[in-house]
Amino acid sequence: MSIKLAIMGYGNLGKGVEIAANAAKDVDLVAIFTRRDPKTLKVLSENVPVVSVKEMDAWKDKVDVLVICGGSATDLPVITPLYAKSFNVVDSFDTHARIPEHFAAVNKASKEGGKIGVISCGWDPGMFSLARVYANAILPDGKDYTFWGKGVSQGHSDAIRRIKGVKNAKQYTIPVDAALDAVRSGKNPELTTREKHTRECFVVLEEGADAALIEKEIKEMPNYFADYDTTVHFISEEEFNKNHTGMAHGGFVFRTGKTGVDKEHNHVIEYSLKLDSNPEFTASVLVAIARAAYRMNKEGLSGCKTILDIPPSYLSELSGEELRAHLL
Amino acid sequence: MSIKLAIMGYGNLGKGVEIAANAAKDVDLVAIFTRRDPKTLKVLSENVPVVSVKEMDAWKDKVDVLVICGGSATDLPVITPLYAKSFNVVDSFDTHARIPEHFAAVNKASKEGGKIGVISCGWDPGMFSLARVYANAILPDGKDYTFWGKGVSQGHSDAIRRIKGVKNAKQYTIPVDAALDAVRSGKNPELTTREKHTRECFVVLEEGADAALIEKEIKEMPNYFADYDTTVHFISEEEFNKNHTGMAHGGFVFRTGKTGVDKEHNHVIEYSLKLDSNPEFTASVLVAIARAAYRMNKEGLSGCKTILDIPPSYLSELSGEELRAHLL
Numbered sequence: 001m002s003i004k005l006a007i008m009g010y011g012n013l014g015k016g017v018e019i020a021a022n023a024a025k026d027v028d029l030v031a032i033f034t035r036r037d038p039k040t041l042k043v044l045s046e047n048v049p050v051v052s053v054k055e056m057d058a059w060k061d062k063v064d065v066l067v068i069c070g071g072s073a074t075d076l077p078v079i080t081p082l083y084a085k086s087f088n089v090v091d092s093f094d095t096h097a098r099i100p101e102h103f104a105a106v107n108k109a110s111k112e113g114g115k116i117g118v119i120s121c122g123w124d125p126g127m128f129s130l131a132r133v134y135a136n137a138i139l140p141d142g143k144d145y146t147f148w149g150k151g152v153s154q155g156h157s158d159a160i161r162r163i164k165g166v167k168n169a170k171q172y173t174i175p176v177d178a179a180l181d182a183v184r185s186g187k188n189p190e191l192t193t194r195e196k197h198t199r200e201c202f203v204v205l206e207e208g209a210d211a212a213l214i215e216k217e218i219k220e221m222p223n224y225f226a227d228y229d230t231t232v233h234f235i236s237e238e239e240f241n242k243n244h245t246g247m248a249h250g251g252f253v254f255r256t257g258k259t260g261v262d263k264e265h266n267h268v269i270e271y272s273l274k275l276d277s278n279p280e281f282t283a284s285v286l287v288a289i290a291r292a293a294y295r296m297n298k299e300g301l302s303g304c305k306t307i308l309d310i311p312p313s314y315l316s317e318l319s320g321e322e323l324r325a326h327l328l
Numbered sequence: 329m330s331i332k333l334a335i336m337g338y339g340n341l342g343k344g345v346e347i348a349a350n351a352a353k354d355v356d357l358v359a360i361f362t363r364r365d366p367k368t369l370k371v372l373s374e375n376v377p378v379v380s381v382k383e384m385d386a387w388k389d390k391v392d393v394l395v396i397c398g399g400s401a402t403d404l405p406v407i408t409p410l411y412a413k414s415f416n417v418v419d420s421f422d423t424h425a426r427i428p429e430h431f432a433a434v435n436k437a438s439k440e441g442g443k444i445g446v447i448s449c450g451w452d453p454g455m456f457s458l459a460r461v462y463a464n465a466i467l468p469d470g471k472d473y474t475f476w477g478k479g480v481s482q483g484h485s486d487a488i489r490r491i492k493g494v495k496n497a498k499q500y501t502i503p504v505d506a507a508l509d510a511v512r513s514g515k516n517p518e519l520t521t522r523e524k525h526t527r528e529c530f531v532v533l534e535e536g537a538d539a540a541l542i543e544k545e546i547k548e549m550p551n552y553f554a555d556y557d558t559t560v561h562f563i564s565e566e567e568f569n570k571n572h573t574g575m576a577h578g579g580f581v582f583r584t585g586k587t588g589v590d591k592e593h594n595h596v597i598e599y600s601l602k603l604d605s606n607p608e609f610t611a612s613v614l615v616a617i618a619r620a621a622y623r624m625n626k627e628g629l630s631g632c633k634t635i636l637d638i639p640p641s642y643l644s645e646l647s648g649e650e651l652r653a654h655l656l
Contacts, residue, residue, distance in 0.1 A: 133643070
């Protein structure tokens with residue numbers, strides 16, 4: 001029996017979910033919902049209907065899980081609770097500080113509808129959260145480190161683009177090798193913000209813009225750049241379009257901790273991701289979670305969940321017997 | 329409310345569980361059970377009673393979870409099912425090929441007693457299994473790699489010690505850096521046994537033994553060494569005792585996989601452990617799992633489980649709210 005999955009929102013993430021759903025043997029993509037005029041949307045899967053969000057009510061009983069693809073700033077806080085009452089939903093809400101309130105809103109709606117809503121799935125929050133929780137449970141006497149990159153920070157790129165005279169910009173967050181090595185060695189270093197990551201910016205200027213002034217403005221921007229060693233490269237639009245449109249990302253989660261009668265033994269747990277496509281990897285997590293959401297709801301569970309509440313086996317298309325025989 | 333934990337078997341692993349239980353704020357170590365004469369056992373925790381296994385019946389209602397520390401070859405297949413009927417139990421059974429039958433035996437006993445039995449916890453099986461299952465669920469089109477070491481292989485050390493003329497021996501399994509780098513690069517290499525690990529042996533000879541002959545016998549031993557590049561060092565007993573009594577271990581789990589319309593994007597997921605003390609780390613996992621076993625049984629669940637069946641949050645002493653606010 002296949003899981004009938006639908007996508008809401010067809011940007012980079014939605015396309016990634018489409019690809020991941022098609023790659024999963026036990027998942028059938030049954031609909032793509034959009035706020036745009038469905039006729040204007042060209043999707044990869046020719047046989048899948050593209051449907052206006054206005055008609056979603058008619059799909060309540062035809063969809064097992066709805067994967068909601070939208071921005072965390074304004075879209076998901078509204079859309080996920082809205083649909084959580086009628087559908088099992090999965091989202092990638094990633095504003096860490098606002099997770100508790102998003103959880104509460106989705107939990108209320110999901111409970112009312114007898115549905116499952118899984119929020120904040122992807123890699124951080126998501127796989128990195130798992131790495132942190134398992135490692136903390138195992139090594140209570142220890143220290144956590146999370147590094148991001150090398151990858152594009154959308155927020156920092158946007159901040160540069162808002163500067164007058166900037167035509168386009170990409171900002172890469174880069175973990176500092178020396179810091180990674182120090183953590184990996186088990187030395188439990190205290191690391192400042194500056195010691196953990198550097199920031200590299202590629203900027204296309206408007207004609208006549210003052211490069212020196214813009215470089216200064218970037219490097220001194222509070223919160224975004226002032227606490228980091230920042231490099232600024234001014235490049236042509238041609239070079240920008242050729243080399244800086246990729247969506248690679250990744251990062252590292254460490255926990256280092258001690259055990260022993262005299263705390264004489266060090267342990268280093270490291271989890272890392274190196275991703276050619278940030279949205280496609282996030283989408284692949286969402287589809288695995290959609291499988292789990294379907295199963296939990298089949299078992300009669302309802303309410304809001306996160307990846308921390310879900311048995312790992314629920315994410316896999318393999319049975320318990322198969323997992324024990326081959327992957328345990 | 330504290331979890332009342334008991335240990336059965338007081339070797340390196342049992343001592344590790346004692347240390348981990350004392351390090352966990354929500355766990356009380358209430359008894360150490362032994363097959364030896366309790367009077368002969370000197371334990372770290374002076375206030376904890378050491379009790380003969382013959383008297384375990386009297387402890388049924390005084391213990392929340394029993395952590396069984398024994399060998400996988402002959403101890404655990406008998407002992408875990410035996411006590412699974414009367415206690416919530418946790419073990420570190422690590423003979424991968426026999427997990428299905430061990431699961432069946434423990435499941436039967438645990439169900440009969442209305443208890444939870446969690447088997448095969450540690451790092452492999454255990455944390456490495458989790459890394460494999462999550463990564464497989466996310467990247468269905470990919471390839472798994474597991475490397476062990478640098479660390480001591482008990483089985484290989486034993487095999488050397490059985491050779492005539494060998495007084496003592498330690499064998500280190502070492503992952504090959506070039507192989508690790510090839511996997512990490514996302515090249516999806518096909519690796520032979522020889523390309524993945526080397527084996528390094530430190531051997532103390534009996535007086536008058538023939539070193540050349542023994543080296544040949546080690547290197548040509550089928551299954552254990554013949555398929556590997558093996559180095560043999562003959563050392564004095566003094567050097568052996570000084571440098572080769574440690575219990576460090578570790579390893580790496582990778583999954584590399586592809587996504588994209590044309591499978592054009594590579595992703596590398598890496599999980600690694602670098603452990604100063606193999607038994608103390610394994611013990612730390614067992615105690616986190618004991619917490620989960622206690623919770624599952626409190627909820628009315630029974631039967632055999634593995635780490636794949638347990639929501640990650642159950643391993644943590646933090647509440648769902650705390651986890652969502654701080655670690656998600």
